[in-house]
Amino acid sequence: MPSSDAPSTTALNGCKLILGVTGSIAAYKTAPLVRLFKKAGAEVRVLMTESAERFIPALTLGTLSGHTVHTEIFPEHDPDSWTEHVSLGLWADAFVIAPATAQTVAKLAHGFSDNMLTATALSARCPILVCPAMDLDMYQHPATQANFEQLRSFGYEVMPAEHGELASGLEGPGRLPELPAIAARVAALIDGTASDPGQSSSLPPNALSGTQVLVTAGPTEEPIDPVRMLTNPSTGTMGFALAEAAAAYGATVTLVSGPTHLDTPPGVTRVDVRTAAEMHEAVQSRRHEADLVFMAAAVADYTPAHPADTKQKKDDGPLTLTLERTPDILHTLGQHKRSGQVLVGFALETDNARANAQSKRIRKNLDWIALNNASEAGSGFGTGTNALTLFGPNDHEHSIATAPKRTVAEALVTHVVRHTPALQPSAAS
Template sequence: MPPPPDLSGRHVVLGVTGSIAAYKAASLVRRLKKAGAEVQVLMTPDAERFVTPLTLGTLSEQEVLTDIFPENEEGSWTKHVTLGQWADLFVIAPATAQTVAKLAHGFCDSMLTATALSARCPLLVCPAMDRDMYQHPATQDNLDRLRKIGYEVMPAAHGELASGLVGQGRMPEPGDILQRVADLMAETKASGKAQDMPLAGHTVLVTAGPTREPIDPARVLTNPSTGTMGYAVAAAAAERGASVTLVTGPTSLSPPSNVEVAAVQTAEEMNDAVQARRADADYVFMAAAVADYTPADPSGSKRKKTDEDLVLPLRRTPDILKTLGAHKRTGQVLVGFALETDDALEHARHKLEEKNLDWIVVNDPTEDGAGFGSSTNRVTLLRADGASEDLPRMPKAEVAEILLDRVQAAREKNSA
């Protein structure tokens, strides 16, 4: 028996639907895991009649999802979107005639179908049904429709069926599905399809995290930024094929893979790093929380507690964003971030105009689930032409994806 393919680090969503062949999903999950893949199983309610979520959850080491709004899940109402972005491949095995019809016509009534509509990855359909159902013109039309959409469809296998008939309609064997999964993964990696790598050939500059302005060798002025938003933008841009440079203040986050990192401490250092790289960037995302002021005369030794009241003279730090706006080249896209607590949109629009930005992302840290230290955010996207879009609270990784979608679409429209 040949060794299993190497799927280390790859993400597979496995959809299981209400066919007697659903019991074979357990073998498929086991094979995918043995090959090194991370597997998230989605089940339709009818699939639970044939195999239990406990079985597939135990084998996949992930809680099986069925409902479109799963309980006990962060960002549950957008979980289908998150999974659609996470997956490298979506496999539906077995795929019943009902599910094939729903996929062919864009139905969205379960976690499985909602995730299929959200997925950006290849989708592999493995039909399983009785012979006459499979041969019916409606089913064949639906399978042809899926192929035209761009889905991969494995032909049903020939053999004895649950009804006692013999013919084509059996779910392909788990070993054959695994091999097709491996082939699709290899094809996707080798081809670098434009729709999967829409930023290939582009350079992206992102800033993230706080700055630390020294008062003395032991103390600094800083803020609670964790860098999560900027790191999410950098990771999303790299996933889309961009050459990404992340200029980051001090954080506890691990840098995203395939990203060049320039670590800085102060606003002055961040300004130097950004200005040295700005000319080559096609997109600039200024997500860092840069200090507006720094001690005018930092002490070379630790200040002692000699006075009840300490007066600390401050001076302005460089306005990095304003300098970028003043030197923005034709075709370059400049995106700023604004954290405001009062009259947020008014102040953000003023900043957008004053600093010659193309976009600004504004949020209010006093709102629940927004701002510093949170894994979620609730932002408004403002565009230079006056357009705006309110995004509900969602994980920062999803905010980053939507922001890139909007910015890319606008740039392509303007350059058309």
């Protein structure tokens, strides 16, 4: 099966990008990022801070981009080019700062222009995307978070840092976002499908601290006999990404998963099940404590009524199975939803998608439903990407553009939390 990890970046074809590189160890990743942009058809100009050159040579990025890398406002080799920061700011369709250190984020937030990168940012009239990379405590420090909010108030787009092992040996948020996710966000900015200017694209660290989150993921397997079963192609990637995103925001997360080959996300408690009945039992026994539920599993609607105890031998005639309905886990959750509990379901549709999803939300008493149209490229089972349309209370509708599932999951969690009063910090206090 071909890899689908890279989202569509067709909006980058023919566009003009500035890539700003700052002094983080993640700067080495900018070489493949330049290649990714170029492969998508973009023209790339690179700006570097002095510290960035400690991690990757300007010559490398200049060779890959095909243009001289700018590091100084007043270059000695060309003293007449001191207005280059202005012309570049007018030239670009988008300005990407990756990696963005805490130092550069602080400078951008407070209008400093003491190097080529920050001066160009002040001159730019195009969308600016900031991709942080720094150590855990620096990222979570209130000053850094306040600087992110200041940038968002200017209309900058700020991607959340990835959760994982950091260069210091600590583990947590602080890693540079994945390169395909950065490319997808740039494409969305250019295509006009990114978040509105001034609207935060991520939540503060520990935004879900004290919140119990329950997530289901993966397929179920319904046995025909000891060696045969009914199942579906779900990999569980979307549900695992949701669990990881919620845990990164400080939630206590329980992940009920059907059979998958995925590793358990950091900080997540995993409960493995096989059948729809087992998933139903696991969810119902844990629903009382859950403040937020994401039902992302692809649960079988039918199961063999009388599975055989021994392997059934094939013969020349047809095989006839009698199927019976499996428990409707989501409907049961909706029927017993407690006050303040938030239910998010998924609808995988191929036709009449919007009407079917909206009907399902009302019928099953859900707060939100995420429509996943399997007939669209980059969506459905077995892909590394996804695209969702989210329907909520009061005819609320929100689209999440095609991107890697981790990016889509973070966007989904963020949007649900920001638009659900019961999940706001004031509601929990």
